[in-house]
Amino acid sequence: MGEVLVLVDHADGVVRKVTTELLTLARVMGEPAAVWVGSGYNDAASASLAEFGAVKVYVAEDPTLDDFPVAPAAEVLASIVASASPAAVVVASSADGKEVAGRLAVKTNSGVITDAVDIDASMIATQSVFGGSTIVHSKVTSGTPIFTVRTNSVAPVPAPGAATRVDVSVSLTASATKARITGRTVAAKGGRPELAEAAVVVSGGRGVGSAEGFDVIEKLADSLGGAVGASRAATDAGWYPHQFQVGQTGKTVSPQLYIANGISGAIQHRAGMQTSKTIVVVNKDPEAPIFELADFGVVGDLFAVVPQLTEQVESRKGA
């Protein structure tokens, strides 16, 4: 079986959950080899890559890699593709991941498929397009197949691998260093799970009415151990920070459970949450299009329904 390169998505030296999903998927396609680009590779990272079956870990650790967006990772991957001739390359479907995949496709003259939700042993990818209305199977027909895969599409399954370290020497070209990161602004982050990865997402929209109104949304999210999301109407109004926006121009989420509160279900919002496994809706307008997606919906005032639900969750959890 050929090697399948998996670009490791990491932050602060910690391997993100999506990488364990990609490794699980890569095992279906071949022999997974993780690729670490950036500083801070460590034992814990190595252990989590090993746990999910990485046979090798290519490590490109030069700290200069952290100073430039996207282009260095594409360059490192291209050099490994040239030397290792992998059967495929798999990257997370984040903004960075898609752009790395795009540049790699140009560099290696290979086809790229974005936003796959599954890939089989013959490298046929499944995509859910047009807001989830159409299921497409596609295949790369030229070069080394490159895929970006959506978070939460695959359940990570451990399977031990050796995670043998293979150092990759780095000498970035002038092309990869044209745009430099000069600052990083981190918005305040609470103790909640990351939106894109969370198993439960509780979202609020214009119906929440104010920043204070998000209290009830946060309380429900916390009772379920979930993340908080928001519609653009709510983020634009300044009631909740932009990075929590769900939708076409916000995050794409695909949790086990999505609870939409005071959200009408505009097409741009649906584009970011339609593939959630179970959808619960609270909205006072019975005509709101979001009800079309609901597995369970309540027509009512969220300020009555949501606190009651939170109370129920808290008491039943204890039971």
Add this chain to the structure above:
Amino acid sequence: MKIAVCVKQVPDTWAEKRLRADDSTLDREAADGVMNELDEYAVEEALKLVEAHGGEVVVVSMGPDRAGETVRKALSMGADSGIHLVDDSLHGSDALATSYALATVLAGRDFDLIIFGSESTDARMSVVPAMVAERLDLAQLTFAQKVDVIGDTVTIERLADYGFDTVTASLPAVISVVEKINEPRYPSFKGIMAAKKKPVETLSVADAGLDASKIGASAAWSGVADFAARPPKSAGVVVADDGDGGLKIADFLTNQKFI
């Protein structure tokens, strides 16, 4: 400053999109065409930069005849001239082919900035701007929620999971913008009238000097094997809140083992 803005015509956001049974490409005839929403923000940002620094805005689009409407729309918003790459043989081009065609048209025209939307609402790949930057060997400053140009340095705020990164480069550069960046203007009546007289260069594949073996469906690096409508979700249960709405959801969640 000479700025190019790449705009794509896409099916109306609200229209139901489907693939053609014959060649699995998007059925563009089935719905009205509109300018990709995100590209309106790209046009707006280019116009603002030129208002602040002087220069001209050239709008570039690749697409069938009626994509000419989208070029006109950008001109009516205030862009100065247009380039429309139109040729039947482009039909079925994938992102690699599109980026190759756009990069070839853009090359050698001395643009200081090339601005894109961060995503097309039909393809939703968010790769064309990065691919064009790669092909033209230009700095890539994408997913910008803010753009500043001082002298020959451009600085953006690149949207990220955790907030944003400040990214800077020397001109020329490729930019893509997200919808938080500005509020696109509506074309005024005067703008619409003026647009009719603005020059649009129409290029065929041969005019643009494109290698015919690298474009269109036959050259695609990837292809659709098959597709199907998603089996409709079984209709859910919707109840009215009679003072026990939260309780009912809790029962549902307990049943589904979420609690």
